[in-house]
Amino acid sequence: MTEPLFDKVAIVGLGLIGSSLARGIKKHGLATTVTGFDGSADVRARSRDLGFCDSIAETVDEAVTGAQLVILAVPVGAMAAAAQSVAPHLADGAIVTDVGSVKAAVVRQVADALPDHAAFVPGHPVAGTEHSGPEAVFADLFDGRWCVVTPCARSTDASVKKVVALWTALGSTVETMTPEHHDIVLAITSHIPHLIAYNIVGTAADLEDVTQSEVIKFSAGAFRDFTRIAASDPVMWRDVFLNNKEAVLEVLGRFSEDLAALQRMIRWDDGQSLQGHFARTRAIRRSIIDAGQDTADADFGRPHGHDD
Amino acid sequence: MTEPLFDKVAIVGLGLIGSSLARGIKKHGLATTVTGFDGSADVRARSRDLGFCDSIAETVDEAVTGAQLVILAVPVGAMAAAAQSVAPHLADGAIVTDVGSVKAAVVRQVADALPDHAAFVPGHPVAGTEHSGPEAVFADLFDGRWCVVTPCARSTDASVKKVVALWTALGSTVETMTPEHHDIVLAITSHIPHLIAYNIVGTAADLEDVTQSEVIKFSAGAFRDFTRIAASDPVMWRDVFLNNKEAVLEVLGRFSEDLAALQRMIRWDDGQSLQGHFARTRAIRRSIIDAGQDTADADFGRPHGHDD
Structure with a gap:
């Protein structure tokens, strides 16, 4: 357990990534309170039963009010609407981040929607499984994985540092690059x-x-x-x-x-060129194993111990 | 342990499939003797050290002579040469089978090379990993997997039955179809x-x-x-x-x-058609899990316990 990085964290969108983030933040004591919200009443009810947040808010207002960090964990196409819905409720100095798999389009959509008194730090944890929804939750989803942070015009140095600290505490290695x-x-x-x-x-x-x-x-x-x-x-x-x-x-x-x-x-029937092409790709595989992003074992180096 | 299906089995080609077959046949007692041969002196030496055959022959003559079953476990492109090399040494009534990933071309190449007193039953165990060579050997490679047998003009009913019995005893489910x-x-x-x-x-x-x-x-x-x-x-x-x-x-x-x-x-920007296409493929995944060819776990249902 470390000193909490944030007092209140709000997570908007409780799919695999949002719910795993909630659990990871609780597990590592990175926030005093984690409040979740999802646009679907059904997902809210299931999330309440699973109990991975301190509370599940009934409205986005309730979730976001007073939060120092607001994490948008919705599909990329819903990001603009999510940003618009949280904008009126953001505290002074609040940091907004996201977990979308696309960054340039998200920066365009989210940055414009936010008020000047909030910062925006786009992020993308390169983790996930083919499973979706809050039942797929696990706290260690981000452990040993890479997270990309792509600062934009709406990011401040301090806000970038805080978001990087969050991902680092969850076990991820952070790489910074442009959204493009x-x-x-x-x-x-x-x-x-x-x-x-x-x-x-x-x-x-x-x-x-x-x-x-x-x-x-x-x-x-x-x-x-x-x-x-x-x-x-x-x-x-x-x-x-x-x-x-x-x-x-x-x-x-x-x-x-x-x-x-x-x-x-x-x-x-150009067998020589075919074989040459196939042989070349073996070296790349070896590099991935050496880099610790996979193992030589047939289980792909995926985490096995889900804690749900 | 069951009654041996064969007195002597010869395996020509000691890569992943050939060496795993040798180990599986020994484990289940399916032959009195398993003799291996490989064209590479280095592979022969390594195979001797690993000890998965009763003996490793120095010549194809020595390996094949007296064998009731000869398994060609070489790359598809080497199948014709392998068939020609075993042909002069085949016992009366010997059964030749192969494990190639292609069948029509193998039937064309092998059937013509064999003498009339031998039968040919083409086969293809649908198993394997990205690892190759005799060090990758494991006895249970074929357990719970499918094996395709593609009878041809050179197969007899009795020879097909024997080859099917072999794969079944190794734990595979056999499906019969045409080479094409x-x-x-x-x-x-x-x-x-x-x-x-x-x-x-x-x-x-x-x-x-x-x-x-x-x-x-x-x-x-x-x-x-x-x-x-x-x-x-x-x-x-x-x-x-x-x-x-x-x-x-x-x-x-x-x-x-x-x-x-x-x-x-x-x-x-045809999002509706994209989503429709993506949703359709989920059902196919579900069928594969239901059919026991994979699990919902992130390890792909691959065997973990190699016994080498």
């Missing part, structure tokens, strides 16, 4: 992989000659890894693609070009 | 996913604006799952694509068409 750079890095490491996974699962379902039962039976040969990714929250991902359009289309164009080159090697 | 159907099913569930994984890892490495260190740091957002797949054996996969060209190009064409449709939805 964040968006291209995440396009290749996360957004395009998700789009491709969603796509191949759809292609499989549409094959006339192969039954769904066959796809399922023989999924051990890599397909199941794609289905796991393609089980992620549809609304969250719709919003990511619509709000990171430029970077996604750029990286997708390169991906398709590269895939056409591989396709051509197969059509023209 | 196998190749299209595996193109979508395994071959195209591998090609895509190899491709995106290459695309990432070539981005000028994103450093390799950034790709590695932020790989938790799905990319690392692709790198695991893209760490698979380059020679094995080169051979798969060259030998299953027709089905791979057909499925790849559909994949690219579907991806272009998603790309267009993003470009034209």
Whole structure:
């Protein structure tokens, strides 16, 4: 237990990330009080039962009033509305942060909505599973993971320091970069992989000659890894693609070009080029294991001990 | 322990599949003797040290002579040469089987090479990890997995029964289909996913604006799952694509068409269609979990207890 960083923290949006944040903040004693709010009455009721916040507010007013830190943990497409709803209730000197997977669009949408007496520090914890909703909560979701903080014109030095301190206390390593750079890095490491996974699962379902039962039976040969990714929250991902359009289309164009080159090697029996391409990717895998972002074991280095 | 199915079994090729087969056959007492052979002197020496066979032969002649079952566990591209090398030494009534990830091309290559007094039963255990070589060996690799057997003109009823009995005793569930159907099913569930994984890892490495260190740091957002797949054996996969060209190009064409449709939805802000596509793939994931081919846990339901 450390000295609390904040007196009151308000979390708006109680999905996987919001609820795991609440639990992590309580576990590490980073706030005196954590108040949660969600636009859905059903999620509020379930969150009350799960008990991961000190209290679940019935209105956003009640949640935000008096909070020194307000965390927006809603899908990227709901970020503007969330910022507008918290704005009138923000205390003097309050810090607003978010956890959206896209940063430039969020900065545009949120910064304008906030009053001058509040600071905004955009953030993105690079963590998550394919599970969504408050039942998926676990306090250690951010432990040993990276968090990107992308200061903008509405961030002050002091507010950035406080948000970095929060993520560090939750066990994350914080990297600072511009919102635009964040968006291209995440396009290749996360957004395009998700789009491709969603796509191949759809292609499989549409094959006339192969039954769904066959796809399922023989999924051990890599397909199941794609289905796991393609089980992620549809609304969250719709919003990511619509709000990171430029970077996604750029990286997708390169991906398709590269895939056409591989396709051509197969059509023209160019085994040497194929093998050369495949051998090159092994080195990258090794670097990821060495960097501690995964293990060589077949469990992908994911945390196993959920505490719910 | 059951009654041995075979007196002597010869395994040609001591990579992950061949060595795991040897260990599984010994563990379940399915043969009186298991003799291994590999074209590489280094692999033979390492296999002798690991001791998963009763003996490691110095020549293919020595390995195959007197065997009732000969298992070809070499990359698909080496299958024709392996069949030619075992052919002169096959006992009367010997059964030859293989474990290649492609079946129609293997049937063409192997069937012609074998003498009339031997039967050929093509097989494909749908199991494996990204690790290769005899050190990756584990006896339970096939337990709870599917194995496809694709009888051909050179298979007899009795030989098919024996090979099915072998896989069943190793814990696999056997499905029988034509070699051609196998190749299209595996193109979508395994071959195209591998090609895509190899491709995106290459695309990432070539981005000028994103450093390799950034790709590695932020790989938790799905990319690392692709790198695991893209760490698979380059020679094995080169051979798969060259030998299953027709089905791979057909499925790849559909994949690219579907991806272009998603790309267009993003470009034209068609959030409703995107969300509809993403929601549909969740149901397929659920079916895979229900079918016992994966678990809802984050470890992908992979076996954890390697016994090496």
